[in-house]
Each structure stands twice: as structure tokens, then as C-alpha cells.
Amino acid sequence: MKKISCENAIYFMHRDNKPALEVEPGELLEFEARDCFSDQIQEESQLFESADWSQINPATGPVAIKGAEPGDTLVIDILDIKVDDKGTMIVVPDMGALADKIDQSETKIVPIVNGYAQFNDKIHLPIKPMIGVIGVAPEGDEKIPNGTPGFHGGNMDNKKITRGTRLFLPVFHPGGMLALGDLHAVMGDGEVVICGVEVPGEVLLKVDLIKGKTLGTPFLETPDYFYVIGTGKDLDDAGAVTLDKTYAFLKERLSLTSNEVAMLMSIACDLEICQIVDPLITCRMAIPKQVFALYNLSFA
Ligand code: CA
Numbered sequence: 443m444k445k446i447s448c449e450n451a452i453y454f455m456h457r458d459n460k461p462a463l464e465v466e467p468g469e470l471l472e473f474e475a476r477d478c479f480s481d482q483i484q485e486e487s488q489l490f491e492s493a494d495w496s497q498i499n500p501a502t503g504p505v506a507i508k509g510a511e512p513g514d515t516l517v518i519d520i521l522d523i524k525v526d527d528k529g530t531m532i533v534v535p536d537m538g539a540l541a542d543k544i545d546q547s548e549t550k551i552v553p554i555v556n557g558y559a560q561f562n563d564k565i566h567l568p569i570k571p572m573i574g575v576i577g578v579a580p581e582g583d584e585k586i587p588n589g590t591p592g593f594h595g596g597n598m599d600n601k602k603i604t605r606g607t608r609l610f611l612p613v614f615h616p617g618g619m620l621a622l623g624d625l626h627a628v629m630g631d632g633e634v635v636i637c638g639v640e641v642p643g644e645v646l647l648k649v650d651l652i653k654g655k656t657l658g659t660p661f662l663e664t665p666d667y668f669y670v671i672g673t674g675k676d677l678d679d680a681g682a683v684t685l686d687k688t689y690a691f692l693k694e695r696l697s698l699t700s701n702e703v704a705m706l707m708s709i710a711c712d713l714e715i716c717q718i719v720d721p722l723i724t725c726r727m728a729i730p731k732q733v734f735a736l737y738n739l740s741f742a
């Protein structure tokens with residue numbers, strides 16, 4: 443197994459980032475990750491405004507995967523996500539979807555004890571660790587800050603990206619250049635105040651490669667669902683992108699008419715929100731595996 447330390451931090455994804463590590467497809471890989479504030483906020487007296495903004499949203503990496511070429515897909519098995527025993531939340535006036543409810547900045551430290559995030563003495567939430575930022579070097583010469591999601595992945599804040607799932611990311615440049623960070627101990631769909639329980643930790647994964655096949659947008663497989671993930675400038679646009687990519691995915695793999703594919707998207711699939719607070723918005727379409735069991739539906 444290879445390990446990559448959080449000392450290897452990048453703040454935007456771009457083809458010119460030099461790989462911190464190179465791995466063979468199929469190798470086990472452990473990423474150490476700082477929290478989204480680069481661990482700068484340790485106490486409730488420290489407000490978000492006091493943090494060095496140039497260090498917000500670090501991602502550990504990038505890791506080059508040998509043999510990955512444009513037009514391929516990285517297949518990332520997320521084997522484990524370990525989080526530290528203390529998470530951080532912030533609210534900031536003028537930030538997030540509840541900005542008009544927030545008069546002053548506040549930091550809340552959330553202890554994580556025996557698998558529960560202790561919000562206060564009456565509310566203990568079972569943790570569901572997830573990866574907020576995971577992506578590759580974007581297409582062309584685009585330089586995308588880690589706070590922004592896109593076809594390359596990035597800040598998708600998709601709570602379904604957890605242990606035991608398989609993420610597929612398009613490769614736009616040789617090596618792919620995988621980086622990740624922004625772990626959350628727990629988060630709700632929407633991420634409405636702009637954070638989950640932000641936490642440092644470690645992610646164990648295995649990266650493999652599918653040659654010459656791409657969906658052009660992130661795709662997730664869980665035990666029961668496939669999810670097509672789409673990003674857009676607002677919720678309407680993110681929904682439209684997600685539907686478009688879902689249609690393409692299903693049409694290519696099912697021997698059904700266009701109308702039937704559209705009908706099935708309307709009755710069997712769920713269009714869901716990942717987050718509505720980042721510079722671009724992310725949705726996902728849930729495709730239940732059971733419905734398509736007799737079609738042997740799969741990415742490959
Ligand atoms: Ca995030």
C-alpha cells in the first residue's frame with residue numbers, strides 16, 4: 443500500500459499540477475486529508491474570518507495513475523474513511539442558503555464519540571463519513587479551484603460518496619491526477635449553511651482503470667444504486683445536465699426506445715440534490731439497480 447501525506451496539498455485542479463505520487467492500477471492507496479479549513483480552526487473562539495483564505499479547501503494529491511489516458515475512466519473503490527474525533531462547523535453572514543437567518547459568524551466544535559457527532563447534549567447524530575472534494579485534472583487548460591465542482595468531480599459534496607462505494611471519474615489528461623479532501627463526518631443533502639461536520643481523516647482506496655470508455659461526468663455505484671452526477675450554474679441547470687448524462691448512460695446500455703428510456707427516468711429514477719451552496723450546483727440521478735436487473739446494467 444502507498445500513502446500520501448496531507449503535506450501534498452493543492453488548492454485547484456489543473457493539468458500542470460505535478461504528481462506527488464504515481465501508482466499502478468489496482469494498487470491500494472491511503473490519502474491523509476486535512477479538513478476544509480486546512481485544520482486552522484481548532485476552537486470555538488476562532489471564527490471563519492480569522493482563517494487564511496488561501497488555505498481553504500485543500501486536496502491531497504495529485505496522484506498519477508499509470509496508463510491513464512484521455513478518454514479513459516478511473517474506477518475508485520472507496521474502501522474506508524476514518525475521521526478524527528473532533529469536527530468543525532461554521533456559519534457566516536451572507537454565506538450559504540440560510541444567509542438571511544445568520545446575523546453573526548459562529549464556530550461550533552463537534553466532538554465525535556463512538557461513531558456519533560455530538561451536536562449538543564440532546565442531539566447525537568450517527569456519523570456517515572463522506573468525501574466532499576474528489577476529482578481529476580479538468581479538461582483542457584481549465585484551472586478549477588477545489589471549492590468548485592464540475593465534470594472533473596471536485597467539490598461535489600455528494601453525501602453518497604462513502605465507504606463501500608465505487609466512484610467513476612473521467613480522465614482528461616495523462617495519469618488522471620487524482621486528488622481528494624474536504625471530508626465530512628456527516629452532512630445533509632443541500633449542505634445549506636455551506637458546511638458539514640468538517641473533519642480531518644484518512645481515506646483508503648483502490649484505483650483501477652477502464653480504457654477507452656467515458657461518461658464525461660462523475661458516476662457513482664453503491665450496493666443498490668447507480669448515480670449520475672451533474673453540475674450546473676444553478677439548480678435548473680444542474681438538473682438538466684444530470685438528466686442529459688443519465689439519458690445518455692441508459693440509452694447506450696439498454697435496448698429500449700428513446701421514449702421508453704425517458705419514461706423510465708420519470709417513473710423509476712430519483713433526481714436528487716447534492717449541494718446548493720458552492721459556486722456551481724450539483725445534482726445526482728439515482729438509478730435503482732433492481733429495476734434494471736434483467737438488463738445487467740453496468741458502467742463498463
Ligand atoms: Ca465542500
Ligand code: CA
Binds near residue numbers: 574624625636
Ligand atoms: Ca466541506
